[in-house]
Amino acid sequence: MTTxxxxxxxxxxxxxxxLAAYKGRPLLIxxxxxxxxxxPQYEGLQAIWSQFKKTGLVVIGIPCNDxxxxxxxxxxxxSTFCHKNYGVSFPMAARSSVKGNTAIPLFTWLTKELGFFxxxxxxxxxxxxxxxxxxxxxxSSITPPTANRTRKAIEKVVCSY
Numbered sequence: 001m002t003t004x005x006x007x008x009x010x011x012x013x014x015x016x017x018x019l020a021a022y023k024g025r026p027l028l029i030x031x032x033x034x035x036x037x038x039x040p041q042y043e044g045l046q047a048i049w050s051q052f053k054k055t056g057l058v059v060i061g062i063p064c065n066d067x068x069x070x071x072x073x074x075x076x077x078x079s080t081f082c083h084k085n086y087g088v089s090f091p092m093a094a095r096s097s098v099k100g101n102t103a104i105p106l107f108t109w110l111t112k113e114l115g116f117f118x119x120x121x122x123x124x125x126x127x128x129x130x131x132x133x134x135x136x137x138x139x140s141s142i143t144p145p146t147a148n149r150t151r152k153a154i155e156k157v158v159c160s161y
Contacts, residue, residue, distance in 0.1 A: 003133025004029070006108040009062065010094035012075050017093050019106075024068050025056045026131050026157035027131065028145070029106075031098045032061045033070035033123040041124045042086035044145035049090040051053045055158040059090040066091075066124045071095055079133070114138060117145070126150065130157045 009017040049059040063078050065071040082088035096105040097119045111119050124141040137153035
């Protein structure tokens with residue numbers, strides 16, 4: 001059976017983000033963008049990371065330019081923007097495609113696992129994975145990472161950690 005831990009992502013710093021390194025830990029993965037109306041959600045993602053990382057949760061951002069060309073920057077520009085404006089310290093992947101024929105394998109798998117409606121239709125779709133690496137919940141852009149329902153889904157996977 002495939003799990004989230006079977007995937008690797010190009011890292012924002014130029015290396016590789018091997019999700020197997022987080023095996024047994026719950027994850028929150030989101031596609032991000034620096035020039036989007038939802039960009040302030042970086043603040044909430046950082047708050048979730050700060051609050052829950054000691055419980056095992058790993059937050060991972062995947063910059064994406066698929067929606068409205070709202071992530072046009074280079075890796076260095078994205079990194080600087082995220083750190084300077086939102087204090088982002090959670091792991092970030094390099095800019096990647098999350099939809100259609102050019103989607104990275106992780107998002108192709110997510111679409112197969114969760115179905116058509118769970119496909120990202122904009123920036124800041126959030127996917128929560130349990131400690132077995134299986135999708136536990138997903139939320140669209142309009143649900144902030146700090147929303148009560150998002151927190152409840154996170155608490156459910158971290159309590160079992």
